[in-house]
Amino acid sequence: MPIVPTYPGVYVEELGSGVRPLAGVPTAIxxxxxxxxxxxxxxxxxxxxxxxxxxxxxxxxxxxxxxxxxxxxxxxxxxxxxxxxxxxxDGVAAQVNLKEGVANAAKVSFTLTATSKGDWGNGIVADVDYDGASASNFNLTLTDLGSGAVERWADLSVSTASPRFVEAVLNDPANGSRLATAKVPAASPGARPAESGIVGTDFAVTSTGITGLANDKAYKVRVTANRPSGPVTALEVTLIKQAETLPTSVVALARLLERRFNQALAAALPGAAVAVGVTGSGKALRIAPMFDPALLPAAVDTTLSLADSAPAGALAMLKLPAANFNVGRYRLGTGTAEAAQRNPVPGADGTxxxxxxxxxxxxxxxxxxxxxxxxxxxxxxxxxxxxxxxxxxxxxxxxxxxxxxxxxxxxxxxxxxxxxxxxxxxxxxxxxxxxxxxxxxxxxxxxxxxxxxxxxxxxxxxxxxxxxxxxxxxxxxxxxxxxxxxxxxxxxxxxxxxxxxxxxxxxxxxxxxxxxxxxxxxxxxxxxxxxxxxxxxxxxxxxxxxxxxxxxxxxxxxRRLALMIEESLFRGTQWVVFEPNDEPLWAQIRLNLTTYMHGLFRQGAFQGQTPRDAYLVKCDKETTTQADIDRGIVNILVGFAPLKPAEFVMIRIQQLAGQAAS
CATH class of the missing domain: 3.40.50.11780 (Rossmann fold)
Structure with a gap:
């Protein structure tokens, strides 16, 4: 903007140079x-x-x-x-329905479908938790067991009015999930899906530790399971003290449980693992198997003993009746026998x-x-x-x-x-x-x-x-x-x-x-x-x-050099559109395009010993007539002398006859 002088003194104004650097495009993508x-x-x-x-x-x-x-x-x-x-x-994308929580077991919360067809989708598992989520919202973790890719989506909702609507978030073409898409039923959708794993009730934490701890040799923790009809009698977890410090917080208790679970499972399911995390208010446990609970042997015992001498109880806790909403993980394509996931469609690669x-x-x-x-x-x-x-x-x-x-x-x-x-x-x-x-x-x-x-x-x-x-x-x-x-x-x-x-x-x-x-x-x-x-x-x-x-x-x-120049000039002259079509514009165009072509000349892209022999850039009243100006057209002429490959190398050899001495 021009400076308007109002007082005696020195005024400084920065003026544009008219130079718009034109960068060459890549050539080998x-x-x-x-x-x-x-x-x-x-x-x-x-x-x-x-x-x-x-x-x-x-x-x-x-x-x-x-x-x-x-x-x-x-x-x-x-x-x-x-x-x-x-x-x-003829390929098929893997999918599974995630059912609503305890309130209404019959309704589908939403359907997860692998982002592409193929049996690879059968290796996708989903974990649902409510940790830190808004009321009626949930968190979703997707894991591809084949590649190890993990995605975490926080505070999702099944409500179309929510800015965190699960369909909009997961299905976003630019920033959505690369593993699965979501679809909420159009008619009578359910509420948020049931949490995966066995979710415990809150603990009362005191300055002396967790309420309910017994003596220094053994103590019990109660974990309540969710069923369609509501919470059931608490499952009793008995921990026997080993050569380690007894936990004084829920987080430390979770870590101890995880270690004991893995010890107990190692013998029954070599290579299996479970995750035990802190959920909700930070005072509850969520025990989530990282494998299909159907792999576990049948069990009905509701007492979990993690003593070294009695590891079988760990399996019993994870193998509750199918009527319970204790899903280990939602599994696309294969599902499990758990009530919270139904109607799996196996992914198929096709023929x-x-x-x-x-x-x-x-x-x-x-x-x-x-x-x-x-x-x-x-x-x-x-x-x-x-x-x-x-x-x-x-x-x-x-x-x-x-x-x-x-x-x-x-x-x-x-x-x-x-x-x-x-x-x-x-x-x-x-x-x-x-x-x-x-x-x-x-x-x-x-x-x-x-x-x-x-x-x-x-x-x-x-x-x-x-x-x-x-x-x-x-x-x-x-x-x-x-x-x-x-x-x-x-x-x-x-x-x-x-x-x-x-x-x-x-x-x-x-x-x-x-x-x-x-x-x-x-x-x-x-x-x-x-x-x-x-x-x-x-x-x-x-x-x-x-x-x-x-x-x-x-x-x-x-041909490829010409394509590079064409694309570079096309992208590098976008600024010309809607500029006043007169000599100042033409001069700017000549300056910028000549700079670009001269850079190629110095790299050896053209024939000729001088720029005049190698290339030309023309944009003036000869290329752009008044009729062109009236129609809003500016014409630019760019020419170059390409290097041709030495496809045929001709070598001529002549034998000189012996010359008489002078």
Whole structure:
């Protein structure tokens, strides 16, 4: 705001420089779409290592081509990936109903359902407690026994009027649970769910300890169980003093009980564990088994003795009649015999791997490749399931797939998102003759934003005693792209003696120089096994890179550099919208874009010895006429001289004849 001088003196005003730094976008974020053993269905999930993949999606699975492809990506230098899980079409998500507490045993409080299909959901358990929660509210702890992931959701409610409504909190797309979703019955829902575990009544704590302690050798604690009809006669816990200090607080008593429980259970259920915690007012015990109480032997004794000589009583306390509301933990998919959880639906992985329509997905439902609409940016798209081998024949294509349909939809989407598609050859393309036929007429997908590689690669399979298994090369190639971008820049061709494919033990077909020379002019990039150097990417042409097409986007690095510049300029010029369309704006645009292009020039991204030879940025009255101004349009012209790879190195040798002495 201009300064208005009102008194004699010196005034200081800061003026904007007009410089808006334009940052280049990343170039090697690879997106993978296909089936995984577990994970969120049709949701773009960003990972930064294969360890992240194992935590989110379950690691390697024999029937998941994507799991191996992601591993190969990181093995070859990839640093960031986005994974979209496409579930099996006949899979089932695990679920269980959580019943209301003592007041009304017949009503369902809400239903928990695993966030994705598959038998992995049967390993999710839920704990409910009221510790510190508002009246009629509850706390929910979800634990995935398979991955060890734990989520704690505090002060939830089954009331739609509450800001902590369980559906709204758990089902939030951005900040909700990654393990389970909640659904409260629309008609006649129940109140909050019953607490898990055996919940005791409050203790009276005095300065001398806990009221009810007997002598220094033994004392008794009463724990009241909840039933549909109300609290029942207290269960009597007898503690025999061992070589340890007697507890003087409820917290210390809880720890002692936990130790004694674990000692008693170790003999009956090796490896089992229970948790004993302090609940409610801080003066009550909640004993919650961390396993299915149905595993315990039948027992009706209500006296719990934790003496070393009588551990069996510990089992009796946890095995009350099914009519009691003493749920150990709510278990999705499997449930238990406890009254507070009912109607479990077992999670099932299914048998039908994703078909063409599943991989392509729906733009309106954001499924398949269109789930990437939720991702901010990706640069490389890999579809391992597009050429998945038949389960019964590793040399045949799965009959439920149409690679051309999948890749065409993917290429159209990549064009829209300024990304690059990697195309794998089908498993039937395993000789040079079949490769020639496939690239000439079998593969109908054409476009500058795609490249394809031959042959398929052979790599060790950790799930099969490290026997060699055949894979599409796109995962390893995507990792090579990322490695080359990081080491040399996106303008460097990801091919040559530096472009080794790590982890590759062999090829389905070993090409000769003459066979390479047959396929390269057709735009099919070859993978070669060369002595000393190993297995290399030995081609860098796009799907419009055949010699007869003479496309300006013939080479992969040229096209990917253009995509990077386009995306960077698109994101870096958003500030221009609604600015006054005149020379001051044009000058700012020229300044900022020239600074960005000159930075690329200094890194060696363009041809030419001077900036004038390497690039141009034009935005003035010649590019933007008065008619354009009247329509609210500003036109910017950016040009660059790309580096072309030295695909053919010609060496001429001449022998000099002997010269007569002068």
């Amino acid at each position: 690879a997106a993978f779409v296909g089936y995984t053993a577990r994970g969120l269905d049709n949701r773009a999930t960003t990972i930064f290592s294969y360890a992240d993949y194992e935590r989110e999606f379950g690691g390697l699975a024999a029937n998941s081509e994507l799991s191996y492809s992601v591993q190969q990506f990181f093995q070859n230098g990839g640093g960031q990936a986005i994974v979209v899980r496409v579930p099996k079409s 039908q791997l994703p078909q063409s329509a599943d991989v392509i997905g729906s733009p309106s439902a954001f499924t398949g490749i269109h789930a990437l609409e939720k991702a901010d940016i990706f640069n490389i798209l890999v579809l391992p399931d597009a050429t998945r081998a038949s389960p019964g024949d590793p040399n045949a294509l799965d009959t439920g797939l149409d690679p051309n349909a999948i890749y065409q939809a993917a290429l159209d989407y990549c064009t829209k998102r300024r990304a690059f598609l990697l195309i794998d050859p089908p498993p039937t393309v395993n000789t040079v003759d079949r490769a020639f036929e496939w690239i000439s007429s079998g593969l109908t997908v054409k476009g500058a934003n795609a490249a394809t590689y031959f042959p398929r690669v052979r790599m060790a399979d950790p799930l099969n005693d490290f026997q060699l298994r055949t894979f599409g090369p796109s995962g390893a190639i995507a990792g090579l792209y990322a490695r080359t971008d990081a080491e040399r820049g996106v303008w460097k061709a990801p091919a040559g003696t530096d472009a080794q494919l790590r982890g590759v033990r062999g090829l389905v077909y070993k090409l000769s120089d003459s066979e390479n020379g047959l396929l390269n002019p057709l735009g099919l990039n070859c993978i070669r096994a060369l002595p000393v150097y190993g297995t290399l990417s030995w081609g860098t042409r796009t799907r419009v890179g055949s010699d007869v097409e003479a496309s300006q986007w013939k080479y992969v690095p040229v």
